[in-house]
Amino acid sequence: MSSSMIRIESLTKRYGPTEALKGLSFEVPRGQVVGFLGLNGAGKSTTMRILAGYVTPTSGKALVGGIDVAVDPVAARRLVGYLPENNPLYEEMMVIDFLRFIADVRGVPADVRSTRIKNAVERCGLGAVIGKDIGQLSKGYRQRVGLAQAILHEPDLLILDEPTSGLDPNQIVEIQNLIRELGREKTVILSTHILPEVQAMCSRVLIIKNGVLATDNSTERLALGDEGGAVTVVLASRHGSSLDAAAVQRALEAVPGVAKVETGEAEGSASLGFLLRYAVEDPRRALFEAAVKNEWVLLEVHRAQTSLEDTFRKVTAEDATDPRKAA
Amino acid sequence: MNSTLAVARREFKTFFASPIAYIVLGGFLLVSGWLYFSTLLLAGQASLRNFFGFAPVLFVVLVPAITMRSIAEERKSGTLELLLTMPLEDWQVVLGKFLASVGMVGVGLMWTLPYAFTVAGLTATGSVFDWGPVIAGYLGLLFLASSFVALGLWASALSKNQIVGFIVGLIVCFAFYFVDKFAALLPASLGQVLEYLSVDYHFENIARGVLDTRDLLFYGSLTAAGLLFTTRTLSASRQ
Numbered sequence: 001m002s003s004s005m006i007r008i009e010s011l012t013k014r015y016g017p018t019e020a021l022k023g024l025s026f027e028v029p030r031g032q033v034v035g036f037l038g039l040n041g042a043g044k045s046t047t048m049r050i051l052a053g054y055v056t057p058t059s060g061k062a063l064v065g066g067i068d069v070a071v072d073p074v075a076a077r078r079l080v081g082y083l084p085e086n087n088p089l090y091e092e093m094m095v096i097d098f099l100r101f102i103a104d105v106r107g108v109p110a111d112v113r114s115t116r117i118k119n120a121v122e123r124c125g126l127g128a129v130i131g132k133d134i135g136q137l138s139k140g141y142r143q144r145v146g147l148a149q150a151i152l153h154e155p156d157l158l159i160l161d162e163p164t165s166g167l168d169p170n171q172i173v174e175i176q177n178l179i180r181e182l183g184r185e186k187t188v189i190l191s192t193h194i195l196p197e198v199q200a201m202c203s204r205v206l207i208i209k210n211g212v213l214a215t216d217n218s219t220e221r222l223a224l225g226d227e228g229g230a231v232t233v234v235l236a237s238r239h240g241s242s243l244d245a246a247a248v249q250r251a252l253e254a255v256p257g258v259a260k261v262e263t264g265e266a267e268g269s270a271s272l273g274f275l276l277r278y279a280v281e282d283p284r285r286a287l288f289e290a291a292v293k294n295e296w297v298l299l300e301v302h303r304a305q306t307s308l309e310d311t312f313r314k315v316t317a318e319d320a321t322d323p324r325k326a327a
Numbered sequence: 328m329n330s331t332l333a334v335a336r337r338e339f340k341t342f343f344a345s346p347i348a349y350i351v352l353g354g355f356l357l358v359s360g361w362l363y364f365s366t367l368l369l370a371g372q373a374s375l376r377n378f379f380g381f382a383p384v385l386f387v388v389l390v391p392a393i394t395m396r397s398i399a400e401e402r403k404s405g406t407l408e409l410l411l412t413m414p415l416e417d418w419q420v421v422l423g424k425f426l427a428s429v430g431m432v433g434v435g436l437m438w439t440l441p442y443a444f445t446v447a448g449l450t451a452t453g454s455v456f457d458w459g460p461v462i463a464g465y466l467g468l469l470f471l472a473s474s475f476v477a478l479g480l481w482a483s484a485l486s487k488n489q490i491v492g493f494i495v496g497l498i499v500c501f502a503f504y505f506v507d508k509f510a511a512l513l514p515a516s517l518g519q520v521l522e523y524l525s526v527d528y529h530f531e532n533i534a535r536g537v538l539d540t541r542d543l544l545f546y547g548s549l550t551a552a553g554l555l556f557t558t559r560t561l562s563a564s565r566q
Binding site for chain 2: 015052053055074077078080082086088089090091092093097101104105106107149
C-alpha cells in the first residue's frame with residue numbers, strides 16, 4: 001500500500017485534436033493540502049476530472065489511494081469527494097432531499113446515513129436552508145451544498161475545482177475556513193485563480209502550464225520567490241531627534257539576515273523608510289533587537305508577500321524560457 | 328442495486344417537479360379517453376380491443392416525451408458530471424433512468440384503468456366480462472413501452488437538447504411501429520421480416536391473450552439493445 005493519495009504518471013488527455021494534458025506527473029501524499037494553479041486551459045480541470053473519475057485518460061496513469069482510475073473507476077470514485085467547476089446541482093430538489101440522494105447513490109449505510117447527513121449539514125452551515133429548493137439558494141449557499149455533497153461519505157480525498165469562484169468576499173472567507181478545517185483530516189487538491197487563497201489554505205503549490213507541470217514547491221518557498229522576501233520598515237528616533245539616514249542604513253545592513261537595504265517611503269520628516277530584502281531568514285526579530293540597541297521606534301514593519309503572484313506570472317508567461325527556474 | 332434505485336427514485340420524483348409531466352400525461356389521457364369513448368359505443372362490444380388498437384401509436388408520442396429530458400437535461404445543466412463521478416457503473420445510471428421512465432408510463436396506464444372498469448360494468452346481463460385479454464393487453468403495453476423507453480433514452484443521451492431527444496426518439500419509435508404497415512404489399516419473406524421487427528405486430532399477439540416467448544424475446548432484445556446503446560453513448564461522454 002503506497003502512502004501517496006494521488007499518483008499521476010505521464011498522464012495525457014486528448015479531446016479530438018486538442019491535447020489538454022501532455023505527460024503530467026506528480027504525487028500527493030496523504031494529508032496534504034495542495035493548490036493547483038494555472039491559466040485557463042492549462043489542464044487543471046481535466047486533471048481533476050480524471051482524478052474524480054469523470055473523464056478517462058488517453059494514456060498514462062492516475063492512481064487515487066493506490067487504485068488506478070482506468071482499471072477500477074468505481075472503487076476509485078468511492079475514495080473521492082468532488083466539487084466540479086461551476087458546481088452543478090439538481091436545482092429542483094430540496095437541499096435535504098439532494099443530500100439523501102447523494103448518500104443513497106454513494107451507498108452510505110442506512111444506520112449512519114442520517115448522522116452523516118447531519119454532520120455535513122452542520123459543518124457546511126446548511127441548517128437554515130435544509131428545506132429550501134437548491135434553485136432558490138444564493139451562490140454562497142449553493143457552494144456549501146456542493147461541499148456538503150463532497151464530504152458526505154467522508155472521503156479520504158477532496159477534489160475542489162475553483163471552490164470560491166463567483167463568491168463575494170465574505171463568502172470566500174467562509175468557504176476558505178471550511179476548506180482549511182477539512183484540510184486538517186483529509187487530502188485536498190483545489191484549483192483557484194486567487195493566489196492569496198493558496199497562501200491561506202495550501203502547504204504546497206503545483207503550477208501547470210500547457211498540460212505539463214511547471215512548478216512544484218511549498219507555498220512558503222514560492223511566496224519568497226527568486227529574489228527572496230522583503231520587509232518594509234518605517235522608523236524614527238526614540239528621543240524625537242532626527243536620524244542620520246546613512247548611519248541607519250549601515251546599521252540595518254548589519255542586521256542578520258538582511259541581504260540588501262533600499263530606501264523606502266517615510267511618514268513625514270521625523271521618520272525614515274527602508275525596504276529590507278532577505279534571501280531565506282526572516283530578519284524581523286533581528287530588526288527589533290537592532291531597534292532596541294540603536295534606540296529607534298519602529299512605526300511600521302511589514303513583510304511583503306506578493307511574490308507568489310510574481311512567480312505565477314513568470315511561470316505561466318508564454319515566453320518564459322525556462323519554466324522550471326522557479327522550482 | 329440500491330444506487331440504481333436511488334437514481335430511479337430521484338428521476339421519478341423529478342418528473343412531477345416539472346409541468347411537462349402533467350402536460351404529457353394529461354394530453355395522453357385526454358386523447359386516449361376521447362378516442363376510446365368515441366369508438367366504444369360504435370363497436371357495441373364490451374372489450375378494450377379498440378383501446379389496445381390505438382394505444383401503441385399514442386405511445387410513439389408519449390414515451391419520447393417522457394424520456395426526452397432524462398439525460399439531455401443532465402448534460403445541459405452539468406449535473407451529468409456529478410452523476411458520472413458517483414460510484415456507479417454507467418449501465419446502473421441508465422438502468423435507474425429506465426426504471427423511472429417505465430414507472431412514469433405505468434402511472435399513465437394506471438389512469439386508463441377506469442376504461443376497463445367502465446367497460447366491465449357495461450357487460451350484458453348474464454355474460455361475464457373477460458379480464459384475460461385486458462390483463463394481457465396491459466402487460467403487452469408495458470413491454471412495448473419498455474422498448475420505446477430504452478430507445479427514447481438513447482435519443483436523449485445523444486445531445487443536451489431535449490427537443491432533439493424528443494424528435495429522434497419519436498422517429499425511432501415510429502419506425503419500429505410503422506415498419507410492417509406495408510408488409511402486405513411486399514414479397515412474403517420480406518414481409519415476415521418486417522413483421523418480426525414491428526413492435527405493433529408483437530403487441531397484437533400479446534393483446535390477443537397469447538404470451539409467446541418469441542414476442543417476449545423480441546421486446547427483451549429491443550429493450551436490451553436500446554439500453555446498451557444508451558450506455559455506450561453515455562460512456563462516450565467520458566472520452
